[in-house]
């Protein structure tokens with residue numbers, strides 16, 4: 001018997017795409033300002049705004065302007081900002097003591113923001129690289145980034161940040177055991193409500209280049225970070241890293257960079273079901289900004305599309321330098 005040819009396509013997915021209203025109706029993911037964390041670079045001085053050359057559109061802000069940016073974030077419905085310091089090279093040392101100075105830039109900015117915009121969350125990075133004259137996230141001994149001694153430094157840094165009023169600590173150093181050390185320190189100093197968003201699966205990536213310019217760590221960095229950040233070839237290992245950080249007391253986890261690691265985001269969310277974030281890092285920002293500035297891509301559309309991809313991949317939110325611009329557009 002000859003096959004009966006179907007007189008029409010058996011399935012017509014285009015029915016659900018034919019007009020804006022029905023696309024809205026069936027959309028599986030939605031982006032909102034509440035999905036965004038905004039990373040802000042803080043510098044010294046007053047009413048100072050310094051452009052970051054490799055991140056056109058992003059400025060380093062003095063504390064007073066960072067407070068204004070925080071106000072803007074809250075007004076736009078962005079729940080949280082993440083602060084990163086541009087540290088005066090003269091203050092950087094091999095022991096990175098500035099990291100636990102109660103009056104360092106990020107601690108000062110945190111106190112100022114919490115005093116002015118208390119409803120906004122403030123997140124701080126726990127890692128030594130902005131303060132370390134070797135540019136590494138950990139302490140360097142004989143050319144090696146040492147794990148356990150670094151943990152003691154991170155503990156001091158984390159306590160100073162909690163004392164300053166940070167709501168979220170983001171350990172981004174990738175030392176083994178740091179989450180446990182920080183959680184124990186927080187518990188024993190009456191900071192049981194401080195949240196840990198662990199940079200659990202953080203890769204040794206070329207996409208961090210512009211950030212290192214922004215915090216002034218590029219010139220300082222000796223060598224690379226491959227002995228502590230993850231190998232981009234590995235995926236299963238990301239799940240082991242996340243499992244360890246959750247067991248040690250992380251509340252939420254992050255995958256970093258973002259766009260090239262969407263598979264990791266999906267696997268982490270599926271496997272653990274905990275709040276999962278991605279960091280759309282400086283190099284991702286720079287690529288989009290540069291292509292848009294050349295007129296090669298449509299900036300507004302590509303920003304929205306790239307951030308939607310994180311939600312579709314399973315992320316609960318994204319750290320992105322596009323946060324205020326996207327929130328405004330939404």
Ligand SMILES: NCc1[nH]cc(CCC(=O)O)c1CC(=O)O
Pocket residue numbers: 125127129137172173207208209210211212225280281282283
């Ligand atoms: N530990 C520091 C840190 N925290 C966030 C970033 C990168 C963020 C970005 O590129 O936007 C880095 C850089 C690095 O690990 O070298």
Ligand SMILES: [Mg+2]
Pocket residue numbers: 174175176177200241244245
């Ligand atoms: Mg780890």
